[in-house]
Amino acid sequence: MLKKLKIRLVILIIVTTILQVTLIPYISLHNVKPDLFYGLFALLILQFSNIQTILLAFIIGFLKDLFANNLFGLEIISLLIPALILPFIVKKTDINNPLVRFIILFISSLLAFFTLLTSIAVIEKSPEVINIYFMKILESSLYTAIISFVLYYFLKLFIPKKTEQYELF
Amino acid sequence: MLLNTTPFYSFLRNSVISISKPVLETSHFLFFNLTDGIRRLSNYAEIARMNEQLQLEVNRLRVDRIKYEELQDENIRLRRLLNFKETLKHDHISAQVIGRDVSSLSNWLILNFGYSDGARKDMSLIAPGGLVGKIISVGNTTSRAILIIDRQSKVSSIIQQSRDLGIVEGCGNGFLKLNYLNINSTAKVGDAVITSGFGGVYPKGLPIGTISLIGTEKNGLHLFAKIKPFVDFSKLEEVLCLKN
Numbered sequence: 217m218l219k220k221l222k223i224r225l226v227i228l229i230i231v232t233t234i235l236q237v238t239l240i241p242y243i244s245l246h247n248v249k250p251d252l253f254y255g256l257f258a259l260l261i262l263q264f265s266n267i268q269t270i271l272l273a274f275i276i277g278f279l280k281d282l283f284a285n286n287l288f289g290l291e292i293i294s295l296l297i298p299a300l301i302l303p304f305i306v307k308k309t310d311i312n313n314p315l316v317r318f319i320i321l322f323i324s325s326l327l328a329f330f331t332l333l334t335s336i337a338v339i340e341k342s343p344e345v346i347n348i349y350f351m352k353i354l355e356s357s358l359y360t361a362i363i364s365f366v367l368y369y370f371l372k373l374f375i376p377k378k379t380e381q382y383e384l385f
Numbered sequence: 386m387l388l389n390t391t392p393f394y395s396f397l398r399n400s401v402i403s404i405s406k407p408v409l410e411t412s413h414f415l416f417f418n419l420t421d422g423i424r425r426l427s428n429y430a431e432i433a434r435m436n437e438q439l440q441l442e443v444n445r446l447r448v449d450r451i452k453y454e455e456l457q458d459e460n461i462r463l464r465r466l467l468n469f470k471e472t473l474k475h476d477h478i479s480a481q482v483i484g485r486d487v488s489s490l491s492n493w494l495i496l497n498f499g500y501s502d503g504a505r506k507d508m509s510l511i512a513p514g515g516l517v518g519k520i521i522s523v524g525n526t527t528s529r530a531i532l533i534i535d536r537q538s539k540v541s542s543i544i545q546q547s548r549d550l551g552i553v554e555g556c557g558n559g560f561l562k563l564n565y566l567n568i569n570s571t572a573k574v575g576d577a578v579i580t581s582g583f584g585g586v587y588p589k590g591l592p593i594g595t596i597s598l599i600g601t602e603k604n605g606l607h608l609f610a611k612i613k614p615f616v617d618f619s620k621l622e623e624v625l626c627l628k629n
Contacts, residue, residue, distance in 0.1 A: 237484040237495070238413040242420040244619060247559045249489055282401045283487040285521075285529070285537075288394040291488075333490065345536070348557060349490055356489045 224375055225272075232256045233279060248355040251325065253280045255364030257295055258302075258324035259371050262311050266303045273299035286332075287339055294332035298324045317368065322361035329353035399524030402484075402495055406527050409483045410497060417622070444514045444615060451577050451592045454545060459590075477511075477625040478503055483527070490557065492535040492618065494518070498626060499526040507586050510624045514615035515592035516540070516580060517624050532618055533593065534559055541584035542593055544570070544610075545577040553578065553593055553612065559619075561594055566608040572596060578612055588627060 236252045243249070257276050261269050277292030284291055302324055311317050333353055337345040402409075424433060480502075484495030498504045500523050510517040510530055518532040531538050534555040542553045542563065549570040551563040563578060576596045582589025598611040 236487045239416045241485040285491045
């Protein structure tokens, strides 16, 4: 069962990478495009536990770093922050409520984008980068949240949430 | 600069992109045709096609006009100097765009054109509209190129009409900014901006864009100009790599 889940995860990550590199440029609106990696990661936060999401943050971040043009490691950092914060919020909220789920997806993407932007600003020593890109990351986060909100229903079928089992007797 | 990552990571990135080249090429071909098909099927298909043709024609004529004016200016200057010697000629190789950057904060391309095809670092890329960018990293069968609209891109340029020099930098939002423009510049909105050739990377005379706004920097020492690029970077399918 666990092996099957791992294979499904690998397939999902590979498909996301291909779609992000080839399809996403065609669905960008006014130079604003969704980030499927952040979207996928936000969805996985809803499905997995703390430790698992941290591990996934490393894997997805590393893969994103391979296809990005920033200093190596920044993408991993940008995913680690939501991986550390969001599981606690998810635990205390009702993710079956569509509005709550959408807000969590949006916050997750925004947090990842903002961490990346802040890291770039610190490394490049140019705080104005945050002012220039802030509106763009808000728009991208919203777009990502909309796309991942739709994809949630597909992901639920592909990677079912691990339910807690109680002993009745 | 963030572009200067260690050789190991650069090698790793190039290797991964080279390995995934067949997959990227196939999926790019599929998605390009799919999106193109949907676009053509829509109600505005006819208008879109006509608009596309007209846009290409406008771009071609604009480039022709700029080239003509540039040649004319060059001719006059060289005649004055009585030292006419040089005519710009660049050999080029065609390359296909097979992938884009995964981050929303940067703008670069993956080309199906590597070291074995003749790709070299810092080769300039052009499209029918004008300058696109340059190659920043070369793998065996693929290469990565930075677009001039990326925030890390800098191009030494000149305003065609007023002959004022400046540095064109990417704004990250699809527009460009011409910095360090002389405070006494006579440049005006609508003027064309071309490469100056001073940076040593881009050849002289490649069209970049037109000035859409001029303002004074906060320090009051320089002017700046907002530039609308000639190339539509969202629709790049093929580029020409200029051999240095």
